Amino acid sequence: MNKRFPQNAIFAPATSLFIPHSQNDFFHPKTKGFLIQKLSESTDLFLTKLLHTLTLKLGFLSDTFTVNYIINSYVKLREINTARKLFDEMREPNVISWTSVISGYNNMGQPQTALSMFEEMNEDRSVFPNEYTFASVFKACSALAESRIGKNIHARLEVSGLRSNTVVSSSLVDMYGKCNDVETARRVFDSMIGYGRNVVSWTSMITAYAQNARGHEAIELFRSFNADSTSDKPNQFMLASVISACSSLGRLQWGKVAHGLVTRGGYESNIVVATSLLDMYAKCGSLSCAEKIFLRIRCHSVISYTSMIMAKAKHGLGEAALKLFDEMVARRIKPNYVTLLGVLHACSHSGLVNEGLEYLNSMAEKHGVIPDPRHYTCVVDMLGRFGRVDEAYDLAKTIEVGAEQGALLWGALLSAGRLHGRVEIVGEASKRLIESNQQVTSAYVALSNVYAMAGGWEDSESLRLEMKRSGNVKERACSWIEIKDSVYVFHAGDLSCDESGEIERFLKDLEKRMKERGHRGSSSTITSSSVYIDVDEEAKEEMVSLHCERLALAFGMIRLPVGSTIRIMNNLRMCRDCHEAFKLISEIVERDIVVRDVNRFHCFKDGSCTCRDFW
């Protein structure tokens, strides 16, 4: 029998390492080192299995230290079941064995199992979680967005005395952020000042703000990070979050500064960063810049395609969005439910109603995405916008939804009913909305109006009183526009700006041009404020809000000639029957951006920003 190890590829490069030559050598301490080294390097399942077998033959399977390496090798290769089996066979798993498997479940997208293992570990009594374990467990809680469990484990962490650890605390900040408890996230973040924060801690907190619609605080914190002399430089994780905050705020200037930082940091080729940039440009109104970013992405993902499809859909370019979807499928990038939402939005916002229905009916079979209530809501909205209210209602009735999504579904139908003067549908949708218990003011107002119209004045009055008692009062709607580096806010109903006469003339001109292009007028066409007489309260507010968006646009365009800085914010969106207006506006704005950006893009005083090349 040949006592030597076979001279194959596994052993060949290891000349500097110990190579066993005799039976006794198998048990030489260096053999273990050799196995461990190979296990930690392995990126191949066959090799790991071979090393696993070798470990068994050499009698090292009872050695916790060595087995941990095998477990981790399987975890890296995403063979979680094999790792778990090996773990279950261990005589004395230590905290590292437990943590490795918990982390493995996290990596496989099985946070629930990760948490079950953590509970099992706590029952064991012979082994105790450490900082590594807590960090992994909070990551599982983040993935589940389950604050009840997270808080419970946080309490255990405090008792354990392991909280003064940057990694554990950062994972806590992230966990609270993902559970929408931003205040607690901030408290943990503030408490970290005693033992140090790093770029990950800051990113966790910035992300907590960015993902909870608190973009201004995200940007403010990013500024503090940059001002803090002990901080590192922002990296791709932080920049992606910051750019996302700029998108949600529609602040193009800030987004461009972040783009400059991306360029300077060398992160432009990072797919996540690039996707966040394209989304930012699209949401800040610049579809052409978004497209430039998109075309520069070398290795596309489902998210980059979905973002671009969404961008085109929101800008009223339905057919272009659908073309992009075809391209994506042809490139074998598998669409997911968000992509299909984008496709349906594209149909909805461009009047491609039959195409939209076709996508809904074939998406499961053709793309393996089963339509969920969000897709149906989108189609209900689409049918409603284009007057097919009965079909919308019939479809809505067949959909089983939870309260939150139900509010969106019936809200869409409520709008449709109101838009097309269908009192009975408004009544039904309002009732369903109120039943959903989602504090939707519009439902109370609409139902109250339905009662009033039917002569049920007492019912109407009591409903309004109930609304006031419950404090169910909607925030005042507003629109805003960024001009140079200032933001102008327009509140619904506030038509008092100095230029109102000029704006009025501009709107009339715009309306005329829309008519020339064959646009059909409707209740939400650009009009003067006088049309609001005899419109119900809620509809009036909605219309004023839409009107103000146009005021904002008009304001920017009248005040500033082409070539100066105009920026439309992300709440500029397609609304019913206004495609033509939107196209006109987009044309003007897009042209303006190009002129402006070629000449005026400065990110840094030192001139080191290469972003100019981009333009």
Add this chain to the structure above:
DNA sequence: GTAGGGTTAG
């Protein structure tokens, strides 16, 4: 000397 945290579309 083995295990841990942060990013993008909706």
